[in-house]
Amino acid sequence: MGGLACALALKKHGFDRVEVYESASNLGFVGAGIQMAPNMARILDRLGCWDDIAKEATNIKSTSIRPEGNTNKELAFVELLDIKENYGYPHMVGHRSSLAGNIYEGCKREKVAFFFSTTVESITTFGPKPSFIAQPRHGNAYTVEADIILAADGIKSNCRVSMLKELNADANVEDTGQSAYRIMLKREQMENDPELKELIDSDRVTRWIGEKRHIIAYPVSNKNIYNISTAHPDTHFAEAPSATYTTRGSKSDMFHTYSSFGELCHRMLDLVPEGEVCEWKLRVHAPLPTWVHGSVALVGDACHPTLPHLNQGAGQAIEDAGVLAVVLSKCPDGSPQSINKALQVYERVRKERAELLVGLAAASGKALQLGEGAAKEERDRQFAALRAGKGPVPDKWADGDTQRMIFGHDCMKVAEESFDEIFKSLTQDARL
Numbered sequence: 267m268g269g270l271a272c273a274l275a276l277k278k279h280g281f282d283r284v285e286v287y288e289s290a291s292n293l294g295f296v297g298a299g300i301q302m303a304p305n306m307a308r309i310l311d312r313l314g315c316w317d318d319i320a321k322e323a324t325n326i327k328s329t330s331i332r333p334e335g336n337t338n339k340e341l342a343f344v345e346l347l348d349i350k351e352n353y354g355y356p357h358m359v360g361h362r363s364s365l366a367g368n369i370y371e372g373c374k375r376e377k378v379a380f381f382f383s384t385t386v387e388s389i390t391t392f393g394p395k396p397s398f399i400a401q402p403r404h405g406n407a408y409t410v411e412a413d414i415i416l417a418a419d420g421i422k423s424n425c426r427v428s429m430l431k432e433l434n435a436d437a438n439v440e441d442t443g444q445s446a447y448r449i450m451l452k453r454e455q456m457e458n459d460p461e462l463k464e465l466i467d468s469d470r471v472t473r474w475i476g477e478k479r480h481i482i483a484y485p486v487s488n489k490n491i492y493n494i495s496t497a498h499p500d501t502h503f504a505e506a507p508s509a510t511y512t513t514r515g516s517k518s519d520m521f522h523t524y525s526s527f528g529e530l531c532h533r534m535l536d537l538v539p540e541g542e543v544c545e546w547k548l549r550v551h552a553p554l555p556t557w558v559h560g561s562v563a564l565v566g567d568a569c570h571p572t573l574p575h576l577n578q579g580a581g582q583a584i585e586d587a588g589v590l591a592v593v594l595s596k597c598p599d600g601s602p603q604s605i606n607k608a609l610q611v612y613e614r615v616r617k618e619r620a621e622l623l624v625g626l627a628a629a630s631g632k633a634l635q636l637g638e639g640a641a642k643e644e645r646d647r648q649f650a651a652l653r654a655g656k657g658p659v660p661d662k663w664a665d666g667d668t669q670r671m672i673f674g675h676d677c678m679k680v681a682e683e684s685f686d687e688i689f690k691s692l693t694q695d696a697r698l
């Protein structure tokens with residue numbers, strides 16, 4: 267998401283030659299849904315690809331939070347009032363392939379050059395002309411020299427490893443102890459069951475919560491697909507090598523994990539064909555000392571992996587892209603010194619906010635998965651107050667104050683307005 271958005275944003279800001287190196291053979295079918303908050307939509311609209319994404323996405327009007335067990339009675343129901351009026355864009359949910367595919371179409375229109383099936387092995391120089399080793403799936407490795415490298419190679423980033431090694435710093439991977447099932451059900455599978463049909467026909471994000479686990483679900487792709495994502499203690503990755511992030515799960519393990527959830531959830535989970543249970547390890551890492559070295563900057567999950575509980579990981583990667591395009595287009599000249607300073611402006615504008623959201627996502631997940639005790643009683647008191655129309659929402663993405671802070675922030679505007687002042691205040695990176 268971050269890499270595609272960077273490529274498109276740079277082209278839209280007048281950069282002539284933009285190349286994308288991607289290890290996958292194509293963008294393919296990314297089988298999962300994604301929540302697309304107004305702060306993401308605002309940037310994609312400026313890049314000219316939001317309308318096509320929004321066309322098949324669902325405009326979310328409310329969220330329902332329900333406890334584990336059989337009652338299916340709501341702990342809270344929150345209407346997402348005036349999101350479009352307040353923030354310019356609705357809160358939508360869609361299919362990842364639609365989001366990635368439409369940014370990719372924008373890139374193709376702008377003549378971005380794509381090198382698929384090509385893995386960036388490592389960054390070899392950080393400046394004055396940064397370079398990396400590209401390993402095509404078939405053929406010999408070669409070195410690519412660039413003016414600027416934006417490394418959006420995700421949670422398992424090779425570029426992050428290269429940068430931290432160069433800086434003699436650590437990339438402490440933090441085990442969240444959590445993993446997730448990601449499931450997509452088709453309308454045909456649900457429409458003969460009135461309760462399941464109601465779910466796929468709704469404009470609602472529904473979350474079922476229990477101790478140390480939850481399920482979140484919403485309709486995508488013009489309501490032809492119901493997307494389900496979960497989070498629970500990770501038991502299968504304990505012995506897996508640290509580089510393993512996905513595994514084929516078993517249906518019986520999935521049922522066992524969610525045995526305390528109600529009959530409605532079980533009917534949903536039962537629709538997943540045996541052999542198609544996919545489990546994802548949720549990994550994050552400690553905040554990095556820096557995202558920038560020389561003429562290289564890290565982007566997205568490579569520098570701020572975020573747990574999914576706030577629905578902001580991709581949104582933040584796309585904010586990175588919007589800010590990078592602004593700061594690089596405002597860079598007074600193409601010298602390595604100016605490029606480095608512009609990238610440092612990017613870090614100044616983005617790092618604190620992204621890391622705040624990383625913390626908020628972890629805290630929101632924790633609050634939703636509390637076991638018996640005082641903290642859970644307080645959370646449930648807040649849910650009860652919400653039913654009377656008052657107070658904060660413990661599921662933070664639906665909380666009014668949190669929305670103001672996240673959805674109301676126009677990162678590109680902030681970058682435009684603060685560039686000159688920050689740029690002037692910076693001295694040349696002493697490490698160069």
Ligand SMILES: Cc1cc2nc3c(=O)[nH]c(=O)nc-3n(C[C@H](O)[C@H](O)[C@H](O)COP(=O)(O)OP(=O)(O)OC[C@H]3O[C@@H](n4cnc5c(N)ncnc54)[C@H](O)[C@@H]3O)c2cc1C
Nearest residue numbers: 267268289301385386419420566567574577578579580581
């Ligand atoms: C269960 C779950 C649910 C989520 N839900 C949401 C949500 O609702 N809303 C939201 O905003 N975010 C959500 N996220 C987070 C979001 O998916 C990520 O934050 C986002 O995809 C990060 O974008 P990225 O571009 O940094 O990395 P990625 O999307 O992971 O992209 C990295 C790309 O780099 C490629 N690559 C990797 N290594 C190399 C290499 N060495 N050389 C070349 N190419 C390479 C990969 O193939 C991939 O295409 C969720 C995450 C999870 C796990």
